[in-house]
Amino acid sequence: MSLPFTLPLLFIFAGAAFATGPAVVIEKITVDGAEQRPGDDGILHLPPGTHRLDFAIRVVEGESAVPMRVRATLAGFETDWKEVSGQMALEAQFLDAAGVVTGGQRFPCSGMTPGMLATWPRTPLIRRREPLLVPAGSMALRLILTSGAPQTTGRLLLDELTVNSPGGGLRADQDLWRNSGFSSFPDKDQGPEATPDRWQRGGSRPEMARVASGNVGTAIAIEDDDPAGAAQWISEQPLEGNVTPGETLSLSWQTAWQVNPGTRHLVTYHDVGAGDFEFRVAAIALTGGWTGASTGLRVQVARHLWERPWFWPLVAGSVTALLGGAGLLLWHQRMQRRLERLAAQHALERDRARIARDMHDDLGARLMRISLLTALTERELSAGDNPAALVHTEQLSGLARDVVAAIDEIVWAVDPGNDTLDHLGTYLCRFADEFLAGSHVRCRFGIPPILPALPLGAEVRHNLFLAVKEALNNILKHAGPCEARLELHATTGVLYIDITDHGTGFPAAAGLSGNGLRNMERRLKDIGGECAVTSGADGTKVSLRWPIPSSSLPCTPSPL
Amino acid sequence: MHTITIVEDDAGLRDSLALLIQGARGWKLTGTHASAEAALPALTRHPPEVVLMDINLPGMSGIECVHRLKESVPQVLVLMVTVYDNSDQVFAALAAGASGYLLKRDVPSRLLDFLQDILNGGAPMSSHIARQVVRFFHNQGRAKKETDDLTARERQILEGLAQGSLYKEIASELNIGVETVNTHVRNIYAKLHVRNRTEAVLKFLQSR
Numbered sequence: 191m192s193l194p195f196t197l198p199l200l201f202i203f204a205g206a207a208f209a210t211g212p213a214v215v216i217e218k219i220t221v222d223g224a225e226q227r228p229g230d231d232g233i234l235h236l237p238p239g240t241h242r243l244d245f246a247i248r249v250v251e252g253e254s255a256v257p258m259r260v261r262a263t264l265a266g267f268e269t270d271w272k273e274v275s276g277q278m279a280l281e282a283q284f285l286d287a288a289g290v291v292t293g294g295q296r297f298p299c300s301g302m303t304p305g306m307l308a309t310w311p312r313t314p315l316i317r318r319r320e321p322l323l324v325p326a327g328s329m330a331l332r333l334i335l336t337s338g339a340p341q342t343t344g345r346l347l348l349d350e351l352t353v354n355s356p357g358g359g360l361r362a363d364q365d366l367w368r369n370s371g372f373s374s375f376p377d378k379d380q381g382p383e384a385t386p387d388r389w390q391r392g393g394s395r396p397e398m399a400r401v402a403s404g405n406v407g408t409a410i411a412i413e414d415d416d417p418a419g420a421a422q423w424i425s426e427q428p429l430e431g432n433v434t435p436g437e438t439l440s441l442s443w444q445t446a447w448q449v450n451p452g453t454r455h456l457v458t459y460h461d462v463g464a465g466d467f468e469f470r471v472a473a474i475a476l477t478g479g480w481t482g483a484s485t486g487l488r489v490q491v492a493r494h495l496w497e498r499p500w501f502w503p504l505v506a507g508s509v510t511a512l513l514g515g516a517g518l519l520l521w522h523q524r525m526q527r528r529l530e531r532l533a534a535q536h537a538l539e540r541d542r543a544r545i546a547r548d549m550h551d552d553l554g555a556r557l558m559r560i561s562l563l564t565a566l567t568e569r570e571l572s573a574g575d576n577p578a579a580l581v582h583t584e585q586l587s588g589l590a591r592d593v594v595a596a597i598d599e600i601v602w603a604v605d606p607g608n609d610t611l612d613h614l615g616t617y618l619c620r621f622a623d624e625f626l627a628g629s630h631v632r633c634r635f636g637i638p639p640i641l642p643a644l645p646l647g648a649e650v651r652h653n654l655f656l657a658v659k660e661a662l663n664n665i666l667k668h669a670g671p672c673e674a675r676l677e678l679h680a681t682t683g684v685l686y687i688d689i690t691d692h693g694t695g696f697p698a699a700a701g702l703s704g705n706g707l708r709n710m711e712r713r714l715k716d717i718g719g720e721c722a723v724t725s726g727a728d729g730t731k732v733s734l735r736w737p738i739p740s741s742s743l744p745c746t747p748s749p750l
Numbered sequence: 751m752h753t754i755t756i757v758e759d760d761a762g763l764r765d766s767l768a769l770l771i772q773g774a775r776g777w778k779l780t781g782t783h784a785s786a787e788a789a790l791p792a793l794t795r796h797p798p799e800v801v802l803m804d805i806n807l808p809g810m811s812g813i814e815c816v817h818r819l820k821e822s823v824p825q826v827l828v829l830m831v832t833v834y835d836n837s838d839q840v841f842a843a844l845a846a847g848a849s850g851y852l853l854k855r856d857v858p859s860r861l862l863d864f865l866q867d868i869l870n871g872g873a874p875m876s877s878h879i880a881r882q883v884v885r886f887f888h889n890q891g892r893a894k895k896e897t898d899d900l901t902a903r904e905r906q907i908l909e910g911l912a913q914g915s916l917y918k919e920i921a922s923e924l925n926i927g928v929e930t931v932n933t934h935v936r937n938i939y940a941k942l943h944v945r946n947r948t949e950a951v952l953k954f955l956q957s958r
Contacts, residue, residue: 321888321891323884323888326909326913356892434902434905434906435909436884436905436906436908436909437902437905438888555760555762555763555833556762558760558763558833558854558855559760559762559763559766561854561855561858562763562766562767562770562854562857562858563766564858565770565857565858565859566766566769566770566773568858569773587858590855591855594833594854594855595855607838612885613837615881616837616878616881616882617837617878619877619878619881619912619914620837620876620877620878622914623876623877623878623914632914633914634913634914634915635877635912635913635914636913637881637912639880639881639884639885639888639912640884640885640888
């Protein structure tokens with residue numbers, strides 16, 4: 191959604207910027223929890239390994255005291271600029287029969303809408319219209335108008351909220367949301383403290399959620415003037431069979447806002463590995479205009495000879511099994527040459543993309559030939575009468591398949607093109623499909639097709655994947671013929687992955703000491719998550735939990 | 751005899767595939783090509799019934815090749831073969847008009863059955879591709895022509911596939927025949943094809 195900004199306003203902001211000199215400064219740098227300073231050359235030098243970087247940013251507004259938004263990027267690590275300052279938002283959440291969130295979306299508000307006035311009555315409203323996909327099992331829709339993080343202050347108004355179903359034929363005009371114009375108030379005489387029918391207040395300072403009267407009648411608003419508190423308007427309404435899962439609803443509302451993002455922000459990056467990066471941060475006007483205030487810092491992370499400890503040994507191991515010692519020697523030389531080239535390159539991301547490509551093209555094609563030739567040999571042998579040779583070629587063929595599958599996993603894990611939650615969801619689906627194909631276990635998925643745009647580093651992604659694989663392997667080994675279910679959802683700052691089966695289960699005591707389960711626990715612990723296993727007569731449930739770092743929450747482009 | 755042509759850049763793999771086809775009953779190999787550029791003119795002049803196409807080709811990619819081939823010879827059936835199961839590439843190839851895809855590691859055991867299934871009008875769709883299709887239509891919004899949007903029934907079927915249901919399970923749940931499910935999936939592919947201007951798919955994949 192884009193809106194024309196008002197040119198005169200931009201001039202005022204730009205003028206103010208030059209007169210008073212606003213600035214943005216990096217106040218403090220924390221690396222893996224300890225404060226660090228750049229070296230004499232102005233560059234932040236870090237030892238090999240992956241690091242967590244926290245930059246504390248302060249905006250100096252200058253004499254004009256005009257609030258500014260802040261965007262930042264770590265060039266070489268990501269390609270986009272992220273909004274790091276606070277946003278207000280309208281959030282939509284779908285709930286199932288038990289009240290568990292099945293999916294949803296957040297529509298953020300940054301800066302201000304054109305023509306914002308100090309009081310609501312004659313403030314011009316804009317209309318936003320957004321598609322909303324209904325996830326499976328959704329029974330109710332919850333809408334939350336929120337003032338966001340505590341330090342964010344400002345004002346946000348909402349009116350004429352409608353939800354309809356454009357795909358539903360006859361129901362195209364029917365509004366699925368009751369009291370959409372906020373006309374029904376049981377206690378209208380309460381003024382700003384009134385509560386519209388079906389809505390309630392929330393947050394640490396609920397009284398900042400108010401009722402506004404304006405040029406279009408009454409509406410709900412949040413007037414947040416407390417940098418230490420937040421408020422919400424919340425409403426939950428049943429969908430009552432009016433919509434079908436997979437259908438796209440149209441959510442439409444009138445709104446106006448002015449969001450003051452505050453002056454102190456924290457930008458966090460996880461899993462920053464070897465490479466040469468530049469952290470850049472800039473303050474922009476609420477309307478999106480450039481203020482000229484920006485700063486930057488170069489960050490260099492030294493590189494290990496072996497960039498990922500699990501990577502080459504796994505490749506070498508797989509290849510040894512197939513090609514034996516001589517092949518290993520040749521491969522080793524090639525690896526050495528590649529490693530030298532690796533060391534010469536700067537961006538870790540580029541390295542990873544290239545490795546994935548190399549593995550794909552070179553190694554994959556050769557292994558495939560082995561597999562195909564084996565199949566041909568098998569066919570020729572079966573014409574004659576040599577059962578022993580037939581068994582051997584079958585084994586060889588199976589081995590080649592396994593190696594290609596193992597490399598498939600590595601290629602997926604290292605390719606930076608896969609660094610999102612959605613890619614993890616897609617990959618888990620197809621992995622489970624293939625892993626359990628032809629077995630006695632049927633797998634069902636509860637993975638929403640639309641997942642939040644959450645960046646997931648290779649390490650987190652790979653550990654989560656290996657834990658799921660371990661769980662599926664356990665089902666294959668212990669559960670007997672049964673149905674398994676793989677569920678993934680990300681809500682309230684936590685990523686949940688549950689693998690359930692309704693098989694025979696396995697004794698908890700024996701199970702928990704098993705290698706597989708210990709591996710799962712370790713993998714989740716490595717990335718700061720948790721793993722719990724419950725097993726009973728009616729099956730086993732493996733629950734993986736990973737807290738989503740706040741810095742990787744999705745940043746949707748602002749409408750201005 | 752059904753006619754088939756192979757487009758594969760790796761010489762060894764190409765020969766092995768050719769051997770496999772030549773040894774199979776009911777199939778006639780009408781040509782092998784090492785690149786999309788070399789294959790396109792020949793395929794357009796004398797189209798076979800089926801083309802076995804590698805996704806990763808030097809120069810013009812297999813995906814682009816499908817796109818152009820289907821424009822000039824819409825009736826040709828294209829089966830993509832790929833070493834790794836890269837969802838994004840496979841999705842792009844299906845959106846460009848391919849009829850199915852097979853992992854190279856499954857070629858020895860499943861190729862001939864798969865070819866037969868496609869010739870009989872089968873439209874395979876695995877759960878992860880179904881997810882991509884749902885997302886793609888969601889991101890594209892409404893089509894100019896209403897007939898290019900998915901129907902409620904088609905969305906129901908996609909939902910089922912994304913949850914890992916088999917065609918026969920979907921058929922019995924919706925009280926329709928497996929053939930009808932196949933027809934719906936074929937229609938979904940056709941709509942995907944209509945909605946796919948190549949840029950739309952690329953933009954969608956980049957946005958993930």
